[in-house]
Amino acid sequence: MITSKLMRPLTTGGVLASTVLFASGCKSMIVFDPKGPIGEQQRDLIYFTMLLCLIILVPVLLIAAWIVWRYRDRKNNRAPYQPVWSHSTKLEIVWWGIPIVIIVVLAVVTARYTYALDPAKPIESDKKPVTIQVTSLDWKWLFQYPEQGIATVNYLAIPERTPIKFELTSDGPMNGFWVPQLGGMIYTMSGMATTMYLQADEPGNYMGTGANFTGRDFAKMGFTAKALPQKDFDRWVADAKASGNALTEEGYQTLAKPGTTDRMTFASIPSGLFERIVHDYSMSRGAPPGYTLRAVTLSEEKKAEHTAHPKNGQLPPGNGAQKDAPDAQSLGQPDHRSGHMHLIHGK
Template sequence: MKPRIFKLGLALPAMLLLTAALLTGCGDAMVFDPKGPIAAQQKDLIYISMLLCVVILVPVLALTAYIVVRYRDRKDSDAPYEPTWSHNTKLEIVWWAIPIIIIAILAVVTVRYTHALEPSKPIVSEKEELVIQVTSLDWKWLFQYPEQDIATVNYLYIPEDVPVRFELTSDAPMNSFWIPQLGGQIYTMSGMAMTLYLQADEPGVYYGSGANFSGEHFADMTFFATAVPQDEFDAWVEQVKSTSEPLTVEGYDELRQPGTSHVQQFAGIPEGLFYDIVTRYVVDGQNPHAGHGASAPEAEEASDSADAAEHGHDESHAAH
């Protein structure tokens, strides 16, 4: 019995040491190395949640080891036999009150951060935001810069310390856009235009990917977001315009076909291409869903047309 008791006594320290060892490796995880204000707040939320979980986990593990050792069956035990015991008010208060308090704290913190980190909420900055229109394809990413009239495939260039307004949709199966060091993921869906604000606080090259299974080559849907000073970003825009061919409608139709792609760049984009993609699946005058405040003039026009048609139908129905 003694060797078994000795092993049980070592169980708790071993589990705690293993947990500590695993947590020390979190420093290499990208989500724990934020490079922007959104990712920094999300890291804080993760740490708070982890701390509250540890407050529960450590006592539970300690009590488990203690109960197993203290109340094991022994031949020489003189503990009273109480088969009808079923309630202890103090213990009931402890094991109900502590979880309720922790859950309440976690709920308050989560609600606060959820509102603060609403994806479509603009980032407060003195600098003008940059708009990038993102389209997930099979199996590649198309990034359009409507204000600069350029586009890239499978790589991003952004100015540091400038809010970036990502408008996102899909012309393929649903996917999820994610740059871990800048912020959390957001889904891209056909017929919808979502909005996500991110910002890079310092120059760097940040890994990005599709975080949703989308078929055979989903693992190839990766890209790098390069944050550079504003003057370098402006020089890059001019370089793209002077060394690349424009993206045509025919070129996009070819690009959207299933298959992987190497890095590409285009010196021009068809007018309204992003909104054509969003409204591609409009049927019978029904407007597409525009989510989280995405700006979509064509989508709004489609919505107005649909409302007008519905109003006319109602009047006609009333006349009959």
């Protein structure tokens, strides 16, 4: 009995202390410390959503606590449990009407913010946007500055108070490009180029990261986005051009291989490299275009190998491979009966 009496205030104190620590920890959550117009609007939407949810959550929790206390089972309570059920139209209107109104308000506000925060929508500014082409690799980030003719790996320099037009793609698995203090995350996908506008309103170093699981070293795909005054940014570009380290086509192929690397700066880049990365996946790395081309299955490949080398033994049973597989001579050759081309994939 004494132990239970002591545990109650300790438990209450622990809950209150945890709440205070959690609330104070929000100050270090960088999503709630935006440094750009996109990030500020997203933070405002989060706050507004949380406020509407609290309008429902707080009264419900208070009423639940009051009901538990009011109708608790007391010592020596011998009163029979004889509930009397009744219906109240007014109460039904209250506890259904308020949530419906809140959901409608939240839907309207979210729709307005969704339109205003379209990633591809340019940011209003009297300054010309700076274009940066972003390519996610395994496991590193390549940033190209086509207007300046330079490139960096695993770090990003941008001028402050200037809209940045990010053109994003992937030369590997899909990833997520995210600089939390500047704005929302957008995916990078092979064979596709997406666009996102961000802006930093003050100088500083902002954390950037890959926000999608992409294999062994995905956790190392972090980078720093450094916002500089315009004069410092121009000086940085001049220093990068003077570094003399050129990114060649062969150098890019080496860079694109899976692995990690330190920060790198390139004084020049191949013309149209970003467009070729996108085009390469959309045209030549996938299946050949056209609905008249049919890929050969694994069973058909095994059938071809067996026909070419009879000593390898019989085909494994199942899937009708022996019945449905085409002749070896027809693989890779036009099928004059159907007008189709048989292609072998997977090797």
